[in-house]
Amino acid sequence: MDLMNRINRGLEKAIAHATSTTQPPTICAAVKHAVFSGGARIRPRLTLAVASACGDTNPEAADAAAVAFELMHCASLVHDDMPCFDNAGMRRGVPSIHAKFGEPIALLTGDALIVLAMETIARECALTPALTSPLIAIVSRAVGTPHGIVAGQAWEIEDDIPLTEYHRAKTASLFTGACAAGAVSAGHDPQKWMSVGAALGAAYQVADDLRDIAGTADEIGKPCGQDAANHKPNYAEQNGVEATLIRLKTLVGNAVDSVPECPGAPMLRQMIEGEAIRLVPKKLASFAA
Amino acid sequence: MDLMNRINRGLEKAIAHATSTTQPPTICAAVKHAVFSGGARIRPRLTLAVASACGDTNPEAADAAAVAFELMHCASLVHDDMPCFDNAGMRRGVPSIHAKFGEPIALLTGDALIVLAMETIARECALTPALTSPLIAIVSRAVGTPHGIVAGQAWEIEDDIPLTEYHRAKTASLFTGACAAGAVSAGHDPQKWMSVGAALGAAYQVADDLRDIAGTADEIGKPCGQDAANHKPNYAEQNGVEATLIRLKTLVGNAVDSVPECPGAPMLRQMIEGEAIRLVPKKLASFAA
Numbered sequence: 383m384d385l386m387n388r389i390n391r392g393l394e395k396a397i398a399h400a401t402s403t404t405q406p407p408t409i410c411a412a413v414k415h416a417v418f419s420g421g422a423r424i425r426p427r428l429t430l431a432v433a434s435a436c437g438d439t440n441p442e443a444a445d446a447a448a449v450a451f452e453l454m455h456c457a458s459l460v461h462d463d464m465p466c467f468d469n470a471g472m473r474r475g476v477p478s479i480h481a482k483f484g485e486p487i488a489l490l491t492g493d494a495l496i497v498l499a500m501e502t503i504a505r506e507c508a509l510t511p512a513l514t515s516p517l518i519a520i521v522s523r524a525v526g527t528p529h530g531i532v533a534g535q536a537w538e539i540e541d542d543i544p545l546t547e548y549h550r551a552k553t554a555s556l557f558t559g560a561c562a563a564g565a566v567s568a569g570h571d572p573q574k575w576m577s578v579g580a581a582l583g584a585a586y587q588v589a590d591d592l593r594d595i596a597g598t599a600d601e602i603g604k605p606c607g608q609d610a611a612n613h614k615p616n617y618a619e620q621n622g623v624e625a626t627l628i629r630l631k632t633l634v635g636n637a638v639d640s641v642p643e644c645p646g647a648p649m650l651r652q653m654i655e656g657e658a659i660r661l662v663p664k665k666l667a668s669f670a671a
Numbered sequence: 672m673d674l675m676n677r678i679n680r681g682l683e684k685a686i687a688h689a690t691s692t693t694q695p696p697t698i699c700a701a702v703k704h705a706v707f708s709g710g711a712r713i714r715p716r717l718t719l720a721v722a723s724a725c726g727d728t729n730p731e732a733a734d735a736a737a738v739a740f741e742l743m744h745c746a747s748l749v750h751d752d753m754p755c756f757d758n759a760g761m762r763r764g765v766p767s768i769h770a771k772f773g774e775p776i777a778l779l780t781g782d783a784l785i786v787l788a789m790e791t792i793a794r795e796c797a798l799t800p801a802l803t804s805p806l807i808a809i810v811s812r813a814v815g816t817p818h819g820i821v822a823g824q825a826w827e828i829e830d831d832i833p834l835t836e837y838h839r840a841k842t843a844s845l846f847t848g849a850c851a852a853g854a855v856s857a858g859h860d861p862q863k864w865m866s867v868g869a870a871l872g873a874a875y876q877v878a879d880d881l882r883d884i885a886g887t888a889d890e891i892g893k894p895c896g897q898d899a900a901n902h903k904p905n906y907a908e909q910n911g912v913e914a915t916l917i918r919l920k921t922l923v924g925n926a927v928d929s930v931p932e933c934p935g936a937p938m939l940r941q942m943i944e945g946e947a948i949r950l951v952p953k954k955l956a957s958f959a960a
Contacts, residue, residue: 404818408828457782466773486827486828493746493785493821504804515793539773
C-alpha cells in the first residue's frame with residue numbers, strides 16, 4: 383500500500399477512537415480540523431520509509447508510530463500557534479485552531495492529540511507488546527523534556543538561546559525519532575538511523591527558515607516573516623540566502639550519506655532528495671537544483 | 672514501604688529523567704514546581720492501595736501507574752489554571768505555574784507532564800512488557816477524548832452542559848482509571864474495581880463543590896467561590912449544603928460497598944472512609960460525621 387494511504391488510514395482510525403457522538407462537539411470538530419487540514423505528513427512518511435527500508439516486519443507497529451509522530455506534530459502546531467506563543471491565525475492555509483474554536487479548545491486539542499499519540503501506539507502494538515515500551519520511549523524523547531519539542535519551545539523564552547540545541551530540540555528531534563521508530567518497528571537497531579533523522583531535521587529547519595524569509599504565504603499556508611515578528615532566531619536571516627542554500631544542500635547530502643546499507647536504501651535516498659527540492663521556496667528552486 | 676514514600680520516590684525518579692542541566696532552565700523549574708508544591712496525592716495513593724489489596728505482584732508497574740496518574744493530575748491543574756480557563760493565580764497555597772513562570776511555560780509544562788506520565792509507564796514496565804499497553808490504555812482513557820479529563824474540560828465551553836457526564840469526565844475518570852490501573856498492575860480484572868473509582872470520583876467532585884462554597888482559602892490552597900466566578904456548575908450551589916452532605920455520605924458508602932472481596936479489602940474500606948472525612952470543609956465536619 384502507498385505510504386500516504388497507510389498514514390491517512392491510520393490517522394482516521396486513531397481519530398475515530400478519540401471522537402464520539404456523546405462527547406462535547408466542539409473539541410471533536412477541533413481535533414479533526416487539527417489533523418485533517420492538509421499537511422505534507424513528512425514525519426510519518428519518514429517512519430514508514432525507514433520501516434520499509436528495514437523490511438517492514440511489523441507494519442501495524444510502524445503505522446502506529448507514524449501516526450503518533452504526525453499527531454504529536456499536529457499538537458505542537460496547535461499549541462505553538464496560540465496567542466501566548468506565535469499568535470498565528472492561519473495554518474496550512476486555513477484558520478488555526480484557536481482562531482476557529484477559541485483558546486480553551488486549542489489548549490485542550492493539543493492535550494488530546496498528545497494523549498492520542500501514545501494511546502495509538504499502546505492499542506496498535508497489542509500483538510507486538512515488546513515494541514510498545516521502546517516506541518513510547520522514542521516518541522517521548524522526541525517530544526518531551528529535557529531535549530524534545532517541548533524543550534525546544536521552552537528555549538524561546540530564555541535570554542540566551544543556543545541556536546543549535548534550540549533547533550535540534552524544536553525541529554530535528556521529531557525527525558530523529560521518526561527514523562528511529564521506523565527502524566525499531568522492523569526490529570532494527572535505531573542508532574544507525576538517528577543520524578539520518580538528525581541531518582534531515584536540521585535540513586528541514588534551515589529550509590523552514592528560508593521559506594519564512596523568501597517564500598510566499600500561498601506556498602507555506604501562513605504569513606511569512608513570522609520569525610522576525612516573534613523575535614525568533616532564523617538561520618537564513620542570520621547567514622543570507624546563498625549560504626543557507628549551500629547549508630541545505632550539505633545537510634541533505636549528509637542525510638543521504640547516512641542511510642545505512644539495506645535493501646531499501648536506494649529508494650530511501652531517492653525519496654530524501656525528492657523531498658529536499660520540495661522544501662525550497664519556488665523562486666529559489668533553480669538555485670537549489 | 673509506606674504508600675506516600677513510594678509515590679514521592681517515583682515522582683522524584685520521573686522528574687529526574689525529565690530534567691537536565693542542559694535543558695532550558697525555566698521549564699525545568701516549572702515542572703518541579705508543578706509536581707512538588709504540595710498536593711494530597713489522592714489518585715496515586717488509590718492506585719497503590721488497590722494494587723496492595725490485589726497482592727501487589729508487580730510493584731514497579733503499580734508505582735509507574737500511580738506516578739502517571741499524579742503527573743496527569745498535575746498537568747490538568749496547570750492547564751486548568753491558565754487565563755483562558757480559570758485564570759487562577761494560586762494553587763496549593765503557592766503561585767500557579769502561569770502566575771510564576773508565564774503563560775508559554777505553563778502551556779509547555781502541562782505538555783511535558785503528559786508526555787512524562789506515559790514515558791514513565793513505558794520505562795518502568797520494561798520488565799513487565801505485557802502491562803505497558805493496558806496501563807497506557809487506562810491512563811489515556813481517563814485523560815483524553817472522548818470521555819477523559821480533556822473532554823470534561825471541553826464541556827465547559829458548550830452551551831448545554833450535562834452535569835453527570837461533565838463531572839464523570841472531568842473528575843471521576845481519573846479516580847476510575849487510578850483504581851483500574853492498580854488492579855491491572857497486580858494482574859487482577861479492572862472491571863470490578865472501576866465502580867469503586869467511579870463512586871469515589873463522584874464523591875470527590877461533590878466534596879470539591881462543597882469546599883468551593885463552604886471552605887476557606889487556607890483550607891483549599893486557592894480562593895473559594897471560583898465556580899460561581901467562572902460560571903461553572905456546582906452541585907452544592909444547586910442543591911444546598913445539607914443535601915450535598917447526604918449525597919457525599921451516600922457516594923462514599925457506595926465506594927466502600929463496591930470494594931471486591933480480597934485480602935486487602937478491610938484496609939481499603941477503612942482508608943476510603945478516612946479520606947472522605949478529610950474532604951469535608953472543617954466547619955461542616957461535625958455534620959458529616
